[in-house]
Amino acid sequence: MASKNVSGIARSFIAHLVLIILAFMCLFFFYILIINSTCSHADLQKGFSALPKDYFGKNFNAVANDGTFPMMKGIGNSIIVSSLCAAICTYFSALTAYGLYVYDFKLKKVAFTFIMIILVMPTQVTALGFLRLITNMGLYDTLIPLILPSIASPAVFYFMYSYLQSNLQLSLVEAARIDGCSEMRIFNKIIFPIMKPAVAVQAIFTFVGSWNNYFVPALVLQSKEKATVPILIATLRGADYMNFDMGKVYMMITVAIVPIIIAYLFLSKFIIAGVALGGVKE
Amino acid sequence: MKKAKSISRAKYGYLFILPFFVTYFIFSLIPLLDTIRYSFYEYYRSGLRIVGPSFVGFDNYINVMGKDFFTYMGNTFILWIIGFVPQIVIALLLASWFVDVRLKIRCEQFFKVVIYLPNLIMASAFAMLFFTLFSTSGPVNNILTGLGLVKGPIDFMGTPVGTRLLIALMNFLMWFGNTTIMLMAAIMGISPDIFEAASIDGCTPRQSFFHITLPLIRPILTYTLITSLIGGLQMFDVPQILTNGQGNPNRTSYTLIMWLNNLLRAPDYGRAGALSVYLFIVSGILCLVVYKMVNGQDNDAKAEKKAAKKRMKAAKGGKN
Structure with missing residues (x-):
């Protein structure tokens, strides 16, 4: 009985670990995207930083007026x-x-x-x-x-x-x-x-x-x-985008992706129920 | 009197389905016939000169079915399979974990929301994002060198393997959540009694997965496979944007639809037509497979409904 319990805990641990890794993979790229969209070109040249900078507004204006x-x-x-x-x-x-x-x-x-x-x-x-x-x-x-x-x-x-x-x-x-x-x-x-x-x-x-x-x-x-x-x-x-302001490039991708992500966060329950509904083909 | 009325209603049936069929006729059937017609013509631009249209019989078909065709078909297939295999394996694993009450997955809703998220992302923007993130001076290389994991930056998109893996990774991320949720719905459709009985008989989770879950969800697994194959055949946005339409390095990630796109832009209508007809035949076969599957299940549902109605009628008759 005890061994069964241990194996149960081990299974549960592995399941959570895999889920966390996959969730990380799903979110990581969008995290970098959003961080980078707050950086100036000079910041980005210095290398990746994990924390947001304050260039978001400027990048946004640059994209909006391009x-x-x-x-x-x-x-x-x-x-x-x-x-x-x-x-x-x-x-x-x-x-x-x-x-x-x-x-x-x-x-x-x-x-x-x-x-x-x-x-x-x-x-x-x-x-x-x-x-x-x-x-x-x-x-x-x-x-x-x-x-x-x-x-x-x-x-x-x-x-x-x-x-x-x-x-x-x-x-x-x-x-x-x-x-x-x-x-x-x-x-x-x-x-x-x-x-x-x-x-x-x-x-x-x-x-x-x-x-x-x-x-x-x-x-x-x-x-x-x-x-x-x-x-x-x-x-x-x-x-020839290598000559571009990279902050602006990230901001363009952000405005293409993020509206849908925000809408999704509000409607997620509904959407997932819809996917499941469409999938019941048994 | 009654009969006359039911006849007069038939026209509403036609009226209501008319917009669908008119639209389909104009925007799909006429284009399909036109596509087939052009596949028999020589009609392309070479420089500023337009050649044709002149009838050439099956020349385009023979011309298209060359070495390139098989290379691009191979590319499309490889890109699809290296994304699909991990996708179906992970989706099966996650789906069986989510429905397993003994595992007590925490924050289940959160995980579901997160893994489905990439499916809604614009594929072209996602590919552009990967292109910037994985470029030699991009953040991924920055992080890797920063952590001391690699000595110099890796040129992910400089090698066939790197490019293909990136495309497969994107396809995997975009589709595994969707497949997980669909498979979960299918597994939840299995009566819990079966799992309970098996568990009482001392069945391990692994055994119940391989001997109960898998056989019972086989129809939906096949459905997923076929629809994914059709999706794979149409693969375009991700490789097109990631490689800027070139399929580089050395055309190793150049797909059939990218080829079609380039032929349409050249324009080389004759060869584009022949390629379209080949794609139409393959998709037609896959469509028929899906039709057989969905229709078979529909007939079952109908039979069940009829039986239920009969039972209802019998019950009502009994009451009266």
Whole structure:
């Protein structure tokens, strides 16, 4: 019995140790990033210091007023694209899921099977045609091609559909119909509010996915005015950056990463529950 | 009367799914057909001159399937596998620890929050961060030399192994938290009775992991493997930013999508098209595997629901 206890303690110790090491690895790089964003170029040249300096404000101003890398404009563009993506993606995915779940029609099964087959199809394989289509439509170097296609998001649809399957009672729809509610109104006023938890989770994931997206914006955007944050980061990497003020470089990475980290800290419980929900594929 | 009404509702079904399908048709299907069409044409820019478009049959396919193709495919696969193996091993370990009540993990929520964090980080910014941190004059080298662990700065991105390991490390950090949480949900779906019974029978934690947990979560492990493989096939942001699109040193971390990106920018639409079609075929096969898995599980759920409904009906009938 005693030996069992000892081995239990040893196991628990190892488990905690591994967790601490992994947590350290996850946080360490962001720690250096934030420390370095508070340092001046001269401080950074001297080598790494573990404690923050007082250059944060100056670095921030330098980034905010830089014309070569319009970071603030980029953040603005990214917020526009990501918010609109999150809004239309969740609304239309919920609408599609509801349409396929509640109504009976001839092509229902075909439509559902089709969406399930394209569930994990990478967007890159159609990039060539997409680029040409966008150019022919006169949408090259606009934000629209980053937003509109998110109406058709198979994975979000599937999440919504599973949510309806386990949470919607059809009697509710019947009752609303008897009360004379129109079908569109039933969805907008009754079903969509019921789906709020699923919509919120998917809105977060869509927002983050769109915020971080690099491949498509790199393809369709050209002017600095339209650049989203990942494009600016790529430009920074491509520039002759060794001559730059390193404090400013770290600050640019900070403004690209930290807003999401802060939002995550507030929503973490919710997000992790959402990941677990999406993962239950048993 | 009743029938007429149900027919009239079918149109709402079509109406509600219309935006999805119209969008998919315009922004994915037409581009796909266009991509396939261009794969049969010679159409590229050489200097200021545009060559083509002229029909060349399968020339692009033969041309693309050269030595480069296999090198880049190998690179993509290596970068994926050296990130994926530690990811799945660590995720399994952590997931089984988190659900093990006997271990009494402290600050469980804190650890979960921290390990999931890198998944939300912009991959391009993360790669840029690694590039600055691991450069020869960067903080990591500063710390290592400061601690006296190395004599001179290590040129991490100067060797193929160093670059590949950095990319794998980033992919690992970005995905192990996500996988852990998904596997945890799957393990928690196993009835605790099974573990309890095994424990009473004198089963050690190791035995119950290998003989109960692993076999029972195999479906979700396969699902994780396939979706990760699809993700690996699309690997782009991290190597692109870390190596500035070069895949250096000596193209050892140059992935298939980086190649596609460069062909699209050249532009060399013919070869980009042929490469896209190859990628489409591979992803199509993987998509079908995922479809089979998800659909199989859906059918089970449906059958269960039907049985439950029948039971409900029987119970109701009994009452009336």
